[in-house]
Amino acid sequence: MSLPAIYSFPPLYTRQPNAIIRNKQIDSWINILLQYSKIEKIWELDSNGIFLPNEINLFENNTINRSVNNTFIKEILDRMKSDHQIIYNNNNETNTFFILWKNLDSWASLILEWFETTNKLNQVVTFYEISSGDESINWEFHSMPSYLISKILQILVKRGRATILKDEYNKDIAIKVV
């Protein structure tokens, strides 16, 4: 995909001393990360801002020989954390984040819409079907990691629209939406 023009602007990679400009600069970075992950369907990034699993590092731009240093990357990620654009993946030991180009509530509503349009209400549907089944191929949440799906579906449970089913290891694996 083509990144916005500002991605080739050399000073974007140096932390700007002027606070107002820096704010704008951080906005631009967040915008780039969200846009990219949305189009390339990337769900996860590590604590250095590197996209997983293919280790794509947008903060390094070899074309213009510039890169963002780790301290500033932390600052950008901290902003995204407080704005709920990334959330901790507390499923594993490593320190990674899920990136949310839509907020959790919107994802929940979209998945609910899928349940309604594909006539899956009142039946047990596995997380695997939601993320990888043929019936979700044209939906934005297709290929979403199942741990993130389970996090989102908790919202439907809270809204009183769903119950979660567990497997024999007490792990969430399926859901019934009413």
Place this chain on the structure above:
Amino acid sequence: MKRFGVSAFDSNLYESQTLQRQTKEYDDQLKLFQEKLIQFAIEHNEELKQNIEFKSKFLKMCDTIGIDPLALFDKDRHLFNVNDYYYEICVKLIQICRDIKDLNGGIVSLEELQKIYFRDANVTQADIEKAVEMLSSLDGGFEIFQIRDHLKFLRSVPNELTSDQTKVLEVCSVMGYASINLLHINLNWERVRCKTTLNEMITNGLLWMDNQCGGREILYWDPSWITKCVDSTTT
């Protein structure tokens, strides 16, 4: 994801094509309707001009359907009232300047305004200048200034540029950036003068700093470089 059996064939290809075709049809219809509305505005210009209520309702409808008010005005044929056209530009100018102020410290070239921000409207640089003149009665601090004798800039923030700062912008309009050495060599300034001016401009948000230029000195970039780059890739 790997799919097997029949599903290995791209089953949604057909669906997505249908969807695309439908979207295109809708777009075409909408465009046609928009054109008709503009045509209507031209034909019934006199009535629109005289009946204020009719005019405001008509404009509201155009707005809902996504027609830029600027597309409705034809300054040569005095559609509606000729000043309405410039009022619309004024409103747009204020909006644009507010949106991009944090990016460029409130200084933007007329060329950039016309080519990037008024891209879809049929507006000339002279129109923009006239609109800025009209804005001056509001005392909003909008002012046009000139560098290198032909490049015109609009300043939308109240702090006046010093002549040194203007000179730096001149250098930036050629190179995209300035630096202490560059100013020292080209303008024959003392280093301390170069440094002070550049730092002032950083403080005012007019320039962005770049300290990764291969270990050499710090470069100070003019953010208008960003839209220039868009311009050169699209034209």
